[in-house]
């Protein structure tokens with residue numbers, strides 16, 4: 102018999118099952134909690150892969166022409182052996198995203214050394230690609246013909262693209278009217294069946310959960326534990342890009358709350374294998390209008406979470422009933438990180454500051470910088486700490502937001518900001534332009 106490469110372990114009761122035995126909604130049949138993927142080396146010290154050999158191998162693969170070696174996810178496949186045959190991987194060469202320095206944002210936030218891991222530089226423009234290549238490859242290898250997700254937009258864009266590459270049918274459930282145009286257009290472009298439900302994200306999840314019980318559809322929401330195996334690889338990439346140094350702090354936006362725990366899993370596994378000597382603090386930032394985790398931490402230290410009705414222009418994190426909140430609480434506690442909330446004004450200002458460094462990101466990603474400012478102000482992060490912001494999505498995902506910010510119409514009480522640069526409309530005459538330049542820029 103073939104040796105098991107991995108199992109699923111229930112994060113509630115600890116029960117272990119084979120990967121193929123999970124129910125269609127990826128909840129434990131005994132206790133209803135979510136699974137995580139575990140490997141022989143997760144608990145057994147005898148099976149640990151050799152850290153030095155892995156580092157060398159991952160470096161070597163960078164010069165390979167094989168698609169799975171060119172992928173920034175599958176290049177690390179030794180730590181995610183979830184496929185029977187790695188050549189089954191459906192890849193768009195995801196990952197391999199840049200780690201940028203943000204000196205001006207660092208100055209504003211009060212830290213000496215600030216970096217951004219820009220996951221918006223993935224093939225469909227968000228970190229969801231790293232998770233989707235993993236989970237969709239599992240779906241394809243197991244013979245599923247139809248995949249589906251409920252999404253605030255980026256998951257559907259990623260799923261539609263990877264499903265199209267694999268020749269699978271994909272069904273997208275998104276909230277009606279509360280989704281950024283860039284994202285909606287992507288799922289149509291990649292040929293998904295797009296269904297807009299007259300509800301919010303949480304309503305889309307409810308319908309999808311019912312549907313997968315009745316039809317042979319593979320669910321690709323982040324309750325699917327294979328997504329997190331892909332989403333842990335930016336942690337590996339990050340420390341590789343820092344020459345195997347570990348930052349003190351990684352700051353992540355919190356929506357459905359899977360990504361924070363995925364990154365944590367990546368760091369914890371690297372520590373277990375001796376690739377790094379410690380795990381960074383992982384902090385999660387939510388929008389004030391979609392802050393169930395922040396409230397849960399305030400009210401009960403993360404013991405209980407009350408769903409909220411979510412509202413924020415940062416649509417990627419407009420989620421009131423986050424599925425993976427317990428996983429997030431565990432990693433925040435284990436690493437000593439924080440949970441903060443930020444206002445719509447703070448998000449808009451931070452997004453403009455990231456844009457003004459020539460980087461740009463979507464609104465949900467900018468909560469990281471807005472949150473960092475609060476954490477330094479409150480003395481929770483010191484000036485000398487090396488901080489990495491996880492920028493989750495590309496600025497072109499939501500151009501309407503950016504234009505509304507600069508025009509001053511983002512929300513009714515938008516404050517003045519020196520970063521606002523609305524377009525100037527002039528007669529096509531040189532003297533008119535010269536006059537405008539005099540008052541706008543220094544020459």
Ligand SMILES: *Cc1c(COP(=O)(O)O)cnc(C)c1O
Nearest residue numbers: 255356357358359360417493494
């Ligand atoms: C999905 C998403 C998030 C939230 O990630 P979770 O894992 O749901 O917490 C944040 N930012 C962007 C751009 C996203 O697409």
Ligand SMILES: [Zn+2]
Nearest residue numbers: 111114129132
């Ligand atoms: Zn269980």
